[in-house]
Amino acid sequence: VQLVESGGGLVKPGGSLRLSCAASGFPFSNDWMSWVRQAPGKGLEWIGRIRNKIDGGTADYAAPVKGRFTISRDDSRNMLYLQLNSLKTEDTAVYFCTRLNDKDASDLWGQGTMVTVSS
């Protein structure tokens, strides 16, 4: 049972990046999933979540990223995605994908992928 993120890297301000999260060992399509980030030396920040298809498959976002970031999923591939657009230096962080249990808690975390936004 694990989540493995990939796709992080160095990108210029205003640029875009797509992060991926590969799920394995559990019925991914049944679960709601989320993204959380952590800037260097700072605390955790919730970014957004996506429901499973049965519950509509829609996503909700935190105010700082709404309109710039998009969460999607491909249940046939057991993959979760985070599209980051119009990136700002303050988006520099480690990005974690998580599985949400039925009580809105993140009971499984990936190891994280680092995104650095710098010119």
Next chain:
Amino acid sequence: QSALTQPASVSGSPGQSITISCTGTSSDVGSYSRVSWYQQHPGIAPKLMIYEGSRRPSGVSNRFSGSKSGNTASLTISGLQAEDEADYYCCSCSSSDTYVFGTGTKVTVL
């Protein structure tokens, strides 16, 4: 949405009990039972310790307990051990179908 307020640091000696507070508002902690707590050691992903305010996932020591009163949730660690030294974060459901994390607390075992 402002972060929930936690003390920056809490310390205790081995064997002692410590409590970490997590203060929010009537729009988050005060309105929802779904408060969770996470432990994070340096360079490692967070680990779920408490969910739905007071429930422990399988495998988490019963030395960890959670509670809530009004707009404040609390995490208590009893019988403090060296391995408990880590950062701890609370998280709550919030209005508009969002979540909010706490500011984080560094626990030091003296």
